[in-house]
Amino acid sequence: MHISFISYLLSTMTANNTVKKYTPFPALHFPERKWPQQTLTKPPRWLSTDLRDGNQALVQPMDGDAKLRFFQHLVKFGYKEIEVSYPSASQTEFEFTRRLITTGAIPDDVWIQVMAPCREELIRTTIEAARGAKKVIVHIHLSTSEVFREVVFNMTEQETIELAVRCARLIRNLTKDSADPEMRQTEWTLEFTPENFQDTSLEFALEICEAVKAAWEPTEENKIIFNVAATVEVAMPNVFADQIEYFCTHISDREKVSVSLHNHNDRGCAVAATEMGQLAGADRVEGCLFSNGERTGNVDLVTLALNLYTQGVDPGIDFGNLNEVVDMVEELTKIPVHFRAPYAGKYTFCTFTGTHQDAIRKGYKSRARLEERLGPSAKWRMPYLPMDPADLGRKHEAIIRLNSQSGKGGIGWFVNEVFEVDMPRDLEVAFTRVVKSYSEEKGVEITHDIIEELFRSRYMLPKPEGVQLLSCKLRTGKVCSAKSNGVNGVNGVNGHAVSGANGVNGHANDHANDHANGHANGKPKPNGKPAIHEHTNTVHLHANIAIQGVRQTISGSGDDILTSLADAVRGLGFCFDVLDYKTEWQHHEGAGENDESTRRSAGFVKLVSGDKTAWGVGIQEDSILASLHAILSAAAKLE
Numbered sequence: 031m032h033i034s035f036i037s038y039l040l041s042t043m044t045a046n047n048t049v050k051k052y053t054p055f056p057a058l059h060f061p062e063r064k065w066p067q068q069t070l071t072k073p074p075r076w077l078s079t080d081l082r083d084g085n086q087a088l089v090q091p092m093d094g095d096a097k098l099r100f101f102q103h104l105v106k107f108g109y110k111e112i113e114v115s116y117p118s119a120s121q122t123e124f125e126f127t128r129r130l131i132t133t134g135a136i137p138d139d140v141w142i143q144v145m146a147p148c149r150e151e152l153i154r155t156t157i158e159a160a161r162g163a164k165k166v167i168v169h170i171h172l173s174t175s176e177v178f179r180e181v182v183f184n185m186t187e188q189e190t191i192e193l194a195v196r197c198a199r200l201i202r203n204l205t206k207d208s209a210d211p212e213m214r215q216t217e218w219t220l221e222f223t224p225e226n227f228q229d230t231s232l233e234f235a236l237e238i239c240e241a242v243k244a245a246w247e248p249t250e251e252n253k254i255i256f257n258v259a260a261t262v263e264v265a266m267p268n269v270f271a272d273q274i275e276y277f278c279t280h281i282s283d284r285e286k287v288s289v290s291l292h293n294h295n296d297r298g299c300a301v302a303a304t305e306m307g308q309l310a311g312a313d314r315v316e317g318c319l320f321s322n323g324e325r326t327g328n329v330d331l332v333t334l335a336l337n338l339y340t341q342g343v344d345p346g347i348d349f350g351n352l353n354e355v356v357d358m359v360e361e362l363t364k365i366p367v368h369f370r371a372p373y374a375g376k377y378t379f380c381t382f383t384g385t386h387q388d389a390i391r392k393g394y395k396s397r398a399r400l401e402e403r404l405g406p407s408a409k410w411r412m413p414y415l416p417m418d419p420a421d422l423g424r425k426h427e428a429i430i431r432l433n434s435q436s437g438k439g440g441i442g443w444f445v446n447e448v449f450e451v452d453m454p455r456d457l458e459v460a461f462t463r464v465v466k467s468y469s470e471e472k473g474v475e476i477t478h479d480i481i482e483e484l485f486r487s488r489y490m491l492p493k494p495e496g497v498q499l500l501s502c503k504l505r506t507g508k509v510c511s512a513k514s515n516g517v518n519g520v521n522g523v524n525g526h527a528v529s530g531a532n533g534v535n536g537h538a539n540d541h542a543n544d545h546a547n548g549h550a551n552g553k554p555k556p557n558g559k560p561a562i563h564e565h566t567n568t569v570h571l572h573a574n575i576a577i578q579g580v581r582q583t584i585s586g587s588g589d590d591i592l593t594s595l596a597d598a599v600r601g602l603g604f605c606f607d608v609l610d611y612k613t614e615w616q617h618h619e620g621a622g623e624n625d626e627s628t629r630r631s632a633g634f635v636k637l638v639s640g641d642k643t644a645w646g647v648g649i650q651e652d653s654i655l656a657s658l659h660a661i662l663s664a665a666a667k668l669e
């Protein structure tokens with residue numbers, strides 16, 4: 031037999047053998063389940079364990095100052111239950127807990143949670159650390175799964191129950207039943223975690239929780255918390271939901287119990303499992319910001335909260351400045367938030383892809399119209415963006431980024447961001463070719479600066495200040511004509527637009543709107559055929575201009591201002607026809623519509639001469655000057 035065939039056989043056998051060491055997690059036979067029909071309509075009680083589970087998983091756990099900053103942020107975001115420490119772990123943990131309490135850093139409505147294993151001396155230390163706080167959840171954990179009982183603790187089920195009950199009684203004696211009056215002033219709650227609940231027999235999990243509950247004696251007002259943890263995620267989320275619904279419907283005194291979830295992300299399903307667990311009846315959720323925590327992390331509290339938000343449910347946590355949250359967590363944990371993390375990643379609301387950019391751009395235009403009619407609470411319907419980035423304090427300009435995968439939608443978006451104008455479609459197509467070939471040739475991301483440079487050098491006069499309009503007179507007259515002054519296929523203004531014959535400064539605004547409207551309405555005729563006008567107005571233009579300081583007089587006639595300008599420029603010795611044009615006023619964000627000091631006009635003109643075509647663009651405070659620039663710029667390129 032050939033040697034490589036033998037090694038192939040060996041490797042297949044090895045692979046088959048290694049997979050056999052795993053056992054499938056059994057599904058629950060639970061036909062009574064109701065969770066698949068439920069929906070989430072309210073937020074859970076949230077607990078942040080960033081300062082405990084998150085902290086214990088760091089290469090370098092946080093010091094007291096870092097923990098304090100983190101704590102203050104958590105309070106600011108709106109968390110009312112915060113696991114602050116594992117006081118028996120280290121002096122830092124103990125002292126941090128004391129510092130919070132003695133400096134009055136804990137708002138009255140915030141519960142701190144302190145954690146300990148089921149070991150008497152460590153529980154005593156833990157409770158001592160919490161002395162004097164207003165509201166404290168004492169959290170003890172004990173693994174209940176078979177493998178832990180056998181491998182780690184060497185304890186029977188009965189011994190495990192007895193240990194848990196002893197600890198619950200001890201905590202009760204040291205806290206709510208304490209002889210020390212200072213201790214009794216604190217509001218104490220017990221949280222018991224049957225660690226590895228997911229891998230524990232449900233009957234045993236219920237049995238141990240019932241025993242702990244009986245030892246603690248919770249009330250409806252001050253419920254005991256059973257934190258049914260997926261310490262290691264070993265099953266699919268639907269199986270987890272069955273386990274939770276079974277637990278919720280079989281634990282006694284349900285009204286005195288808060289069922290809490292604590293999901294880790296070993297199979298990558300922590301968010302799904304936590305959401306399904308809530309559908310199944312859980313009341314409370316523990317997790318960390320951006321999924322920090324042991325191994326693959328705890329469930330991500332940011333994703334959970336914002337998933338609710340995007341279903342129209344207020345999570346009660348404020349992530350209105352999500353970048354600030356990211357910065358804080360990255361700085362204090364030294365773990366970067368992934369670029370594609372839900373909601374928070376740098377690329378989460380950003381696309382390089384042409385068709386996506388086109389859809390988003392159209393989406394924003396449609397959104398602007400919708401908001402004009404219905405206000406900012408109009409229902410969010412946006413292609414590719416399940417959430418408004420502005421709700422997270424994220425800027426629209428970060429959404430679209432350009433490379434060789436981008437198309438005219440994205441490139442048009444950038445031009446709009448740089449110049450505050452919308453290009454005509456045909457110019458978008460032409461400029462897209464320019465940008466794509468630049469991007470492919472250089473292999474770089476296209477920035478706003480590159481767009482500006484490419485656009486200016488391609489379509490605008492190199493020195494726009496070199497061309498000035500010193501004065502301009504316009505006159506209209508009715509004529510009977512069947513041609514359009516050498517301007518192929520351009521319809522004229524509406525016949526009434528230009529009445530004045532003012533100087534430059536005086537004319538800009540009274541004729542400019544009509545100029546713009548006329549062009550917007552006036553579509554070029556296909557094939558460049560002359561338009562037939564039986565009775566129309568002709569615009570006669572007479573202007574004094576200066577090019578590089580040299581004064582010239584130009585005059586021309588046409589169906590409208592632009593075509594009469596084109597006619598006049600031809601008088602300077604250029605030879606062309608107008609193929610397409612558009613004028614518009616810039617959309618100045620924040621400036622009032624009639625704020626003349628900030629208004630600028632854009633003229634876009636496509637000229638043809640022989641078999642050459644060229645676009646020119648002018649952006650100026652004066653609409654006639656803008657069009658003049660556009661024509662001169664395109665005409666120069668045809669030379």
Ligand SMILES: CC(=O)SCCNC(=O)CCNC(=O)[C@H](O)C(C)(C)COP(=O)(O)OP(=O)(O)OC[C@H]1O[C@@H](n2cnc3c(N)ncnc32)[C@H](O)[C@@H]1OP(=O)(O)O
Pocket residue numbers: 083086116118119120147148149152171172173182183225261324
């Ligand atoms: C799933 C979770 O994340 S639970 C939270 C865990 N967090 C931490 O462990 C962080 C802080 N921990 C520590 O600082 C230390 O581990 C301490 C202070 C708790 C204990 O330290 P040590 O006494 O040195 O013990 P060590 O760290 O080796 O822990 C193992 C011992 O604790 C026991 N143990 C582990 N979990 C528990 C528990 N939930 N209840 C009771 N005993 C426990 C083990 O059986 C073992 O006992 P053994 O030495 O008799 O075999």
Ligand SMILES: CC(C)C(=O)C(=O)O
Pocket residue numbers: 083171223225226257259260261262292294
């Ligand atoms: C809640 C505790 C015990 C925990 O961190 C876990 O189970 O993962």
